[in-house]
Amino acid sequence: MKLHKLLVLSAGIGLSMLCLATLARAAEKQxxxxxxxxxxxxxxxxxxxxxxxxxxxxxxxxxxxxxxxxxxxxxxxxxxxxxxxxxxxxxxxxxxxxxxxxxxxxxxxxxxxxxxxxxxxxxxxxxxxxxxxxxxxxxxxxxxxxxxxxxxxxxxxxxxxxxxxxxxxxxxxxxxxxxxxxxxxxxxxxxxxxxxxxxxxxxxxxxxxxxxxxxxxxxxxVPDASTRLADVQSGAVDVARALTSDQAAQLQGSPNAKALPVLTERLAYVRINPNKPPFDNPQLRQALAHAIDKEGITQGLLGGLDKPLGQMLTPAHFGWSDNIKPLPYDPDKAKSLIAAAGKPPKFQFTIGAFFDQRVAEAIQQELQDVGFDVEIAKVDTPTFLQLIQKGPADGPTLAISTSSCACQDADGALYSLFHSGSSWTIVARPEIDALLDEAASSLDEKRRLADYEKVGDFIATDIPTVPLYQMVAIYGAAKALDFQPTPNESFFLNRMQWKE
Missing domain, CATH: 3.40.190.10 (Periplasmic binding protein-like II)
Structure with missing residues (x-):
């Protein structure tokens, strides 16, 4: 009898302790x-x-x-x-x-x-x-x-x-x-x-x-990616943005955290200023495009989650075309183009603090390997945004950036970067303005697609940019957090919840 009472008392205490622990966890999750x-x-x-x-x-x-x-x-x-x-x-x-x-x-x-x-x-x-x-x-x-x-x-x-x-x-x-x-x-x-x-x-x-x-x-x-990873592993934070594929792999088997990757409509690209030496020479823009190994970057550095791109749209956008053919990776061709054009002067490769420096450094090395003389200039994000809004004449000689209109339509994705009326524009070409204007106002889907394909062909041949890859967003999150990342990178707290 005494043993029975003791067991009941112990069970009651255990249940109370469990309830208190649950309440404590709930309080922590506020x-x-x-x-x-x-x-x-x-x-x-x-x-x-x-x-x-x-x-x-x-x-x-x-x-x-x-x-x-x-x-x-x-x-x-x-x-x-x-x-x-x-x-x-x-x-x-x-x-x-x-x-x-x-x-x-x-x-x-x-x-x-x-x-x-x-x-x-x-x-x-x-x-x-x-x-x-x-x-x-x-x-x-x-x-x-x-x-x-x-x-x-x-x-x-x-x-x-x-x-x-x-x-x-x-x-x-x-x-x-x-x-x-x-x-x-x-x-x-x-x-x-x-x-x-x-x-x-x-x-x-x-x-x-x-x-x-x-x-x-x-x-x-928290600018340092290793710190963001450690924070989510330890439970110090509930969500960490912009982890790398290597860091995502480190979360496998973690008792506290999980990796949440999603392929987005955001793309990474190289911005080229065709009005400044050395890239006022079309041959050197072609050389730059041939020098960049997109497949090597996405597979070797990014874990194969990001997808190489040949145009300034992703398959998630209306306006994507299977017909656009970018210049292939060909370092020998790049070297011959540089030899024909003459050794280019040294220039800066501008990168914002938000961008993966490993990718910028890999591209820097690839450009140096074919004969360019380039140094990286790293700036904070607000400064970078100001620099790339200086227009076609005064923007950086070369920069690496990302682009997303969160609209899944070529109008938002291309107009802002290639129309002379935009503060973000890279070029000022009346014929491209006309195509973008027509596509933006036409209710004929076939006409819109044809116009955007012509803009894509211009980008592939004139090379004001080099599209790199469709970006995956990798979040680290607490295992108990129910959070669904989306291709348009929305982040709504009221769409999340804790789960036991």
């Missing part, structure tokens, strides 16, 4: 911690577009429309839309959304947000995505109508990237102050930004949609 590579360049969602900024501010703001985890465009602030004509589209808006300061999100805020991002004076680097929009006007209590310059088949894909900001806050505090203390309507609200260290968010308990599972979220700046 905060999610994310290791980014770099500090966000901005928290104003209508300024710079890069993953370390996007991962944070996309949780603070809602967009007019969004994409689900399968990439389908679905309603968000807009619940319905219809075309009145090829150049007018009307959006019906939710009536139950409030900003984090308690004020209602109105049709005026939506119109203000659209008109703000297309305003040349605001100078948003994202403006070219919305270049077809002439104006947005309030046409009802919960209705906004967009007027376009011409038909825009990729409009909804672009609007999936447009966040709604509160007119009254922006107008009161100004753009600079708004960037430092953003106010949105999203599932998380801004708390603090400790520059160079972290950004802290808190759950919006009054959110109209699916609420976040975490009471708070911390996004830390």
């Amino acid at each position: 905060e999610v911690v994310v290791d980014l590579v770099n500090e966000p360049s901005t928290l104003d969602p209508q300024l710079q577009w890069n993953p370390d900024s996007y991962f944070v501010y996309r949780n603070i703001f809602d967009n007019l429309v969004t994409r689900d985890n399968d990439g389908k465009i679905v309603p968000q602030i807009a619940i319905a839309w219809k075309n009145l004509s090829d150049t007018e589209i009307v959006f019906t808006l939710r009536d139950d959304v409030r900003f984090h300061d308690g004020s209602p999100l109105t049709a005026a805020d939506v119109a203000f947000s659209i008109n703000r991002i297309i305003d040349p004076k605001f100078a948003s680097p994202q403006r070219t995505q919305f270049g077809k929009i002439v104006k947005a006007a309030v046409t009802g209590d919960h209705e906004v109508t967009l007027t376009l310059k011409a038909a825009s088949p990729a409009l909804l894909a672009a609007l999936a990237n447009l966040s709604i900001v509160p007119e009254h806050v922006v107008e009161k505090v100004g753009n600079a102050a708004f960037n430092l203390q953003p106010v949105g309507s999203g599932p998380y609200r801004f708390l603090t930004w400790d520059k160079g260290v972290s950004v802290r968010l808190a759950r919006n308990d009054n959110y109209w949609g699916t609420k976040g599972p975490f009471a708070t979220a911390v996004f830390r700046t």
Whole structure:
């Protein structure tokens, strides 16, 4: 009898201890911690577009429309839309959304947000995505109508990237102050930004949609990939961004963490300035293209997860063509082209802190092996973004970068890099502008595909860029975190959850 009571007591104590341990774990999980590579360049969602900024501010703001985890465009602030004509589209808006300061999100805020991002004076680097929009006007209590310059088949894909900001806050505090203390309507609200260290968010308990599972979220700046790996292995963080394939392999068998790779619509490429020596000589651009071993880089350095590309689109984009033939890897041909052109002068190869330095160093070595004299110039991410927006005449001689419009359409992917009206453009060629303009406004899919193929042929023969590979995004995550990475690199805290 005494033994029975002792066993019951022991079982009760054990159950209590288990419950306490479970409660302790639940309490620990009230905060999610994310290791980014770099500090966000901005928290104003209508300024710079890069993953370390996007991962944070996309949780603070809602967009007019969004994409689900399968990439389908679905309603968000807009619940319905219809075309009145090829150049007018009307959006019906939710009536139950409030900003984090308690004020209602109105049709005026939506119109203000659209008109703000297309305003040349605001100078948003994202403006070219919305270049077809002439104006947005309030046409009802919960209705906004967009007027376009011409038909825009990729409009909804672009609007999936447009966040709604509160007119009254922006107008009161100004753009600079708004960037430092953003106010949105999203599932998380801004708390603090400790520059160079972290950004802290808190759950919006009054959110109209699916609420976040975490009471708070911390996004830390951790440039060193080995540190990010160690953080997720030890359980110090719950998500680590931008791991390498070698680091992903190290997570196999880890008791605390897992690797989550996904092939994205982002691509890596080399930007060439055809207006500066030595690449004002077409032969030397050809030599550069022949010198780069894409297969060797993706297999030897990147673990075979990233896929070599011969064009400035991925198979995930509308506009991809199987007919474009890039120059093959041929170092002997590169050497003969350099010999014919004469020894080129020394130049810098500019790389931002966000890019995999192993790849840049491998390309540097390949260029030196065929006769180029090149040195790497590494800069921080904001500086890099400024440098590549200097235009075709003044941009870096050679740079390596990544590109993603998160729109899965060639309009967003090609227009920003090859149209003279874009601040990101690499070239200024009237015939390419004409093709991109026609494709952007045509409702004929065959015509659009034909135009984009011509642009792809131009890139393959004139070589303003060398496409490298379709990029895989590799996240390290806590084993208990249910998180589904997507090809468009969305990172929504309210789509995650803990699982036991």
